[in-house]
Amino acid sequence: MPSVSEWYRADRMPHIFCTGCGNGTVLNCTLQAASDMGWEIDDTVFVSGIGCSSRASGYTAADSLHTTHGRALAFATGVKMAHPEFNVVVFTGDGDLSAIGGNHFIHACRRNIDMTVICMNNMIYGMTGGQGSPCTPRGAFSTTTPYGAQEPTFDLAELAVAAGANYVSRWTTYHVKQLTDSIKTGMETPGLSFIETMSQCPTSYGRKNKLRQPLDMIEYLRDHSILISKKRRLEAEGKVIPDTTFAVGEFVRRSRPVMGLKR
Amino acid sequence: MQGNIACAEGALAAGCRFFGGYPITPSTEVAEHMAKMMPKVGGVFIQMEDEIASISSIIGASWTGVKAMTATSGPGFSLMMENIGYAAITETPIVIINVQRGGPSTGQPTMSAQGDMMQCRFGSHGDFSIIALTPSTVQEMYELTVKAFNLAEEFRCPVFLMSDETIGHMRERIEIPDSVDVVNRKELEKGKLPYETDADNPVPGFPTFGHGHRVHVTGLTHDARGYPDTTNHKTHSDLVRRLVGKVESKRHEIADYDIAGTDAEIVFLTYGPATRTVRQIMKDSPDLKIGHINLRIVWPFPENVLKEFPNAKVFIVPEMNMGQIGREVARHTPVKVVYLPKLGGDMHTPQDLMEAYDREKALIGGGN
Structure with a gap:
């Protein structure tokens, strides 16, 4: 059973992620979960799209497919349907998944193909220098929202639930233990598992929003997260939940019909 | 037999076992026939959400070692341009059937045309080369589809069957041979780098997923290891010259007229x-x-x-x-x-x- 370090492609280090970036944390939690699963490296394929998040596939020791912007899930569909014996893990980001790849996202969830999709949501286009994304909070600054973002945001976890994924959770880079456990649960659950990770981008998001220090951003993610069980209780009680918060925890775990199961 | 059906039968004879597509006139009969036949031969048919997803799925399938194809017409072909370039730079063997109709845009869905001949050659950005076959009979819809798969395996590039509504919907008597010559995937030798080539062998062996090569495949400019190397002039120049040269230098052998x-x-x-x-x-x-x-x-x-x-x-x-x-x-x-x-x-x-x-x-x- 390969250890976490064996899951890394050592000759690709150093990575391109900025100092303080949250993507390394998410990658590490994913590889820890793969190791905990007892998966074999040669039975596993990592697929990714374009953006900071999607560079993660290239740092894994396994076969990996770094594809085009937004299309990772469509490529992964081909890999998994042609060869269901593979463990397929997709790395994507908020722009890659919900803007240019939105159509593929809802259809992959609908098909409920047996794979694990990990979205590193840093609320910004990091690779291109910090433009607003469909997940940039209202009022937040970016290079394309110089007066504060005006558009309503996507709730990716709720979208995945509505579209039919069998397992959906959201955590942050602060919640390392919960995130690792959740990814493992996702890997164990037949069907499409969607794990959204709120991740810090001090370089592009933080610098525009008075969160320049990585720790400031991680604390921001911690302080603005609210357990989904608590959120639902407050909603039931008719309490007002600040719209700057986001729910974390397990959104759904169910057994809708699945495609691409191992034969 | 109808031309589009002959095309699908040719693909099956050539060993195609994955079809990802999206309905579009006048190519739909190819997808319909594949939907019917794939389960019978142990293959996969999947109707994707659009043509971008269709070509993405067949590239993904091809990396698992499966022969894969899609079929479309003008508007869907335009959507596929993005990942035609991806297949070219990653050297993924795929076959794309284009049953051409009148364009631009939605144009004449049920009428015949050959307006995509330049698009198949130059439609995706950047420099690379492809192979395009043009049937003029239903018999050739069968034979040239087989040949398209063989050329895709030999040259590891996107190969197009550039048909049209006339031949696609034509019905003619054809002869289907008991067996056809089939070129299968040439696996990368152990110990060789994924994109290791030399002047005599410009087409590298194929590092099929799951065979222990642990390959990283990327649409970025990459070196012989397959690793991104995007600011080195020589890496990019060598790669693009090879992508063009591996086809163009063999054009007299590839020629069929x-x-x-x-x-x-x-x-x-x-x-x-x-x-x-x-x-x-x-x-x-x-x-x-x-x-x-x-x-x-x-x-x-x-x-x-x-x-x-x-x-x-x-x-x-x-x-x-x-x-x-x-x-x-x-x-x-x-x-x-x-x-x-x-x-x-x-x-x-x-x-x-x-x-x-x-x-x-x-x-x-x-x-x-």
């Missing part, structure tokens, strides 16, 4: 439906000196075929577009080239071609 009347002064160059019309006028007027080139492979363009006609004073190129391949002919010969566009959805009639022949004959002068 037949010729007739090589001593003629007036030569028709055709591919697809117009080939049938030229054959008709040659049959109708056996006493006329008519030269004919029928291309079964248009890209890479086999310019040497033009030299087979030493007396040629004019090449007439009837196409169901505004002169896309005619321009390629003109690029390779000092001889006069006459474009004979036919737009609107109908193929060239014998009268169309005879009028052009008589006009050119009068300009040349002299006896028959």
